[in-house]
Amino acid sequence: IDTKHPSSRAASKSVVVDGKSYIEDEYTNVTPKILSFIGTNNHNRCGHPLNLFKQRLVDFFYDHFRGRTGNPIFSIYDKINPVVTTNENFDSLLVPKDHPSRNKTDSYYLNKTHMLRAHCTAHQSELIKMGLDNFVVFGDVYRRDEIDATHYPVFHQADGVHIFTPNELELINGTNVNVFDNDKNNSNDEKQGVYSKEANEIVTDHLKKTLVTMIKKVFGEEIEYRWISEYFPFTHPSFELEINYNGQWIEALGCGVIRHEILKNAGAGNRIGWAFGLGLERLAMPFYSIPDIRLFWSKDSGFLNQFQNLPKDGRMKYKPISIYPQCINDISFWLPKEKQFCSNDFYELVGNYGGQLVEQVKLIDQFKHPNTGNVSHCYRIVYRHLEKTLSQAEVNEVHKLIEIKATQILGVKLR
């Protein structure tokens, strides 16, 4: 954080990311800890499991979609800066002004106009404007979210787009297809009003088939999956794909038919297309049997070394160096009356001061005092070091620090 930034009125503080400075305002909520993740680029680091897994997806898109001369038709982008405008992250994707994802409690803002992308879809409109039809963007994304084995405030996504010209649709279908519907009010759960039922079906089908082929190519034919209806402001119809891993359903990706308005605004109003966004960790975890999302940030050679000299099929099973015991401590406090409190503020604070020791934070009890109206929350914090046994004394020290910081920063009162 740079305070030297000169201004004619008062010295305003600014946040510096990648050599560029952003003047702080009432929106600024990035922390030094979050900013320290920027530039790590695990997805581009040679030998890192996210990079190895990314390469499998890239290979799929290169092999599966080829032009008439046999060249790959998908372009890959993996070095786009994670700082985006709120316009790119939200407005260009038709996210309503009052959508909860815009709240300071859910996203990381540099200031009112700039933020850390909350999804790689943030680049969609810009790339389509540049004239691209088929592309996949890989990148790190940032969200204020809960902490557990499959959620982390920084993770990686792959976001794909495939846009069809009327001719291409015809090629897939075999006969002439009307892309548009003459009756523009003909919108329903299954399709957007502007598009014909036929075109919508071809594109939806193509989308689902592509993603299932991709999942099967990566995990093998026997992978169990299911489709679930979803809602995204930027696609309709929208779906989620879940895969079954060891009896557990894991949400792998969201997808759908791109809203026509987005294409129109990007200069591709005569087209129809699909888009998806998947969590790289969510797929790499079952693929390599990695039990905890924090391991992707491990600097321990015991973790990274296991991904050297992979077998020819690229698949290997991560062997936990050993499982160390958990330490569980609860914390109960009264919420401040004077200011807003949200659980994500507390989760983030625990992440900041507990760091890699925190395996999970969960709200386990809430209580409203019948007379005073005061509200209290009880959170359970599960501590576990991934690479050694923690002593109760070490945990107590960190837990104490979290209690002190929660009191100072969030204004809660310990019970």
Ligand code: FA5
């Ligand atoms: C999105 O981010 C949409 N942009 C996806 C999309 C793109 C839909 C294009 C339609 C068209 P969602 O918030 O569900 O959707 O996140 C997408 C995926 O990211 C999830 O399915 C999951 O695999 C992964 N993910 C979400 N939150 C986390 C987290 N905290 N930690 C790790 N992975 C996560």
Ligand code: MG
């Ligand atoms: Mg989702």
